[in-house]
Amino acid sequence: MDLIELADVLEETKQVLKNCFKKYKLEEVFLSFNGGKDCTVLLDITLLVLQEMYERDDIANDLKVVYIRTKGPFKEIEEFVQEIKKIYGVKLIVSEGDMKKTLQKLLVEDPKLKACLMGTRRTDPHSENLRFMQKTDPSWPQIVRVSPLLNWSYHQIWKYIFVHKVSYCSLYDVGYTSIGSTEDTSPNPALLYKDARDRCVYAAAWRLVDPALERAGRGPQPCGELCQSVYLDDIDMTNDIEVTN
Incomplete structure (x- = not known):
């Protein structure tokens, strides 16, 4: 369990976000949201940083959040997305299709956009060498990818969720x-x-x-029954480290 450095990566993330919003105006940035744990943590931290920077409790109204609906979405994800709208007061823009086509459409509809906040971590596929702020590849619509959670671990994400009482999709409760x-x-x-x-x-x-x-459940699954218990027993996720806001 990698829990002890949560305070450090949290401060790092806040600094990346502050640098982003010092470089770009709020209307020039959008947050890519898919209902997963990482982008939900990112949304939570982003709004905390924006509230501090703008000294406004209603700043969520001005943050552009784009929900990219996958082909064959889980109903639990769809329900959670609606829950997030109510919890944070954000106005979600819903888009169908893959990320590349969605990005192209967004830039045509809103040419002011210059940066996209993403919940990418280094353990995600093809992400180990990413920088916090980096332009998309030449074959993609041109925008700056901002990845404030790059150095977070899987367990740090869950630690933040429990310490800060962040809502998450119910699918995570069933494996x-x-x-x-x-x-x-x-x-x-x-x-x-x-x-x-x-x-x-x-x-x-x-x-x-x-x-x-973490990604062992993605893609075709092998047949057969695995019944060995490999989960953590009775660990209190809220008492391991002190987290600073």
Whole structure:
């Protein structure tokens, strides 16, 4: 469990966000949201930083948040997206299709946009060498990708969620650790265990021991039954470190 440096990566993230909003106006930035744990943490921290910078409690009204709906979305994700609108008071722009086409459409509709906030971490595919602020590849619509959570670990994300009481999609309570669409996502087999009644069930996402297995539920799943318990027992996620706001 990588918990002890949460305060450090949180401060780093806040500084990246402050640098972003010093360089770009609020109307020149949007946050890419997919209902997952990482972008939800990013949204929570972003609004805290903006409230501090602008000294306005209603700043969520002015942050452009774009929900990119995948093909075959989970109904739980769709429900959670609506919940987020109510919790934070953001006005979500819903877009269909892949990221590249969505980005092109957004830039045509709003040419002022210059930067996109993303919940990418270095453990995500093809992300190990990303910088906090980096232009998209030449083959993509041109915009600056801002990735304030790059150095966060899987368990630091969950630590923040529990300490700051951040809402999250209910799929994470039933074994999903990385969520895409219904076509490419299953509960993580590393969280499958037998309960006291000898039933095979899945532990919650935050109980995953090995963060390298975060994406084990993505893509085609092998057949067979895995019933070895590999989840964390009775760990209090709120008492390991002190988190500064």
